[in-house]
Amino acid sequence: MSDAKVATVPDGTGWHSAGCGVIDLWYQDTPRVNAAYLFDTDDGFAIVETGPASAHAHLMAGIRSLGRDPQQLRHILLTHIHLDHAGGAGTLARMLPSVHVYVHHIGAPHLIDPSNLLRSATRIYGDAMERLWGTTEPVPEQRVSRLNDGAVLTLGGRTFDVVYTPGHASHHVAYRDRATGAVVAGDVAGVRIPPSRLAWPPTPPPDIDVGAWHASIARLRAVAPAALLISHFGVVEREQVFDHLGSVDRHLDAWVAFVEQQLAAGRERDAIVAGLTELARAELLQENCDDIGGSIAMATPYGMSVDGIMRYLRKRGERR
Numbered sequence: 001m002s003d004a005k006v007a008t009v010p011d012g013t014g015w016h017s018a019g020c021g022v023i024d025l026w027y028q029d030t031p032r033v034n035a036a037y038l039f040d041t042d043d044g045f046a047i048v049e050t051g052p053a054s055a056h057a058h059l060m061a062g063i064r065s066l067g068r069d070p071q072q073l074r075h076i077l078l079t080h081i082h083l084d085h086a087g088g089a090g091t092l093a094r095m096l097p098s099v100h101v102y103v104h105h106i107g108a109p110h111l112i113d114p115s116n117l118l119r120s121a122t123r124i125y126g127d128a129m130e131r132l133w134g135t136t137e138p139v140p141e142q143r144v145s146r147l148n149d150g151a152v153l154t155l156g157g158r159t160f161d162v163v164y165t166p167g168h169a170s171h172h173v174a175y176r177d178r179a180t181g182a183v184v185a186g187d188v189a190g191v192r193i194p195p196s197r198l199a200w201p202p203t204p205p206p207d208i209d210v211g212a213w214h215a216s217i218a219r220l221r222a223v224a225p226a227a228l229l230i231s232h233f234g235v236v237e238r239e240q241v242f243d244h245l246g247s248v249d250r251h252l253d254a255w256v257a258f259v260e261q262q263l264a265a266g267r268e269r270d271a272i273v274a275g276l277t278e279l280a281r282a283e284l285l286q287e288n289c290d291d292i293g294g295s296i297a298m299a300t301p302y303g304m305s306v307d308g309i310m311r312y313l314r315k316r317g318e319r320r
């Protein structure tokens with residue numbers, strides 16, 4: 001992307017009326033692809049998600065532009081450990097000795113020792129690892145709290161309910177901020193790049209679970225979020241929440257059915273990726289939003305989505 005384009009596109013950082021700060025992490029130097037959220041507490045402030053280690057400077061700049069001092073960061077809440085959400089946690093833990101990190105218990109071992117996570121990511125990203133993710137550092141074990149469904153976190157007087165929401169990943173959680181009713185929903189509530197209102201399911205390998213995902217969306221509906229704060233990208237307002245979740249449900253089923261049909265017709269993986277890309281582009285065109293197609297492909301690459309669905313179908317076939 002050229003400098004001129006960056007200069008004319010405002011980034012997504014700012015305070016939202018839901019009572020939280022939105023931080024644009026400028027994923028791959030592109031605005032409005034990857035977000036972190038900031039919540040004030042009586043003991044410094046909390047952030048949900050850190051972005052990858054490569055986004056550290058953008059995270060720091062975002063915290064400052066919200067008028068907060070990065071030294072006051074105390075609590076890091078993670079929806080899951082994928083590198084674009086949590087890869088920067090170890091760097092922050094090293095730099096800020098009073099920071100504590102919260103994550104679902106299934107994800108915790110991979111924060112404490114990221115070597116397996118990095119090995120499998122290297123199989124996917126190869127030479128692009130450093131450029132995309134920077135250096136992912138471990139988080140010391142004594143600085144990590146392991147969460148279960150229904151846990152209640154009270155951090156400096158601010159309370160978050162932990163809602164277990166597997167489907168995108170087996171260790172995914174959402175956080176409901178009791179003060180505002182807003183829910184930080186990570187990836188389980190899909191990818192939607194404004195101004196589009198279409199919500200796509202990020203379905204990467206290795207452990208998507210379609211049934212669990214639909215059940216998690218039902219759990220989010222039951223919570224009746226005052227707003228949904230998604231990682232890719234931004235705030236889904238109260239009046240859009242149910243339509244948005246419906247769009248994730250619908251596209252999840254449509255994408256899985258598409259890949260299944262294509263496989264049955266004997267198509268190869270690359271042809272299926274091209275087909276899914278075209279399907280998505282046609283829908284964006286109908287909305288006059290095809291110019292954000294590149295941002296969507298950054299947040300949830302179609303090749304990765306097809307790989308994740310193919311793996312899911314293979315595992316499901318073996319179980320039957």
Ligand SMILES: [Zn+2]
Nearest residue numbers: 080082168187
């Ligand atoms: Zn993810």
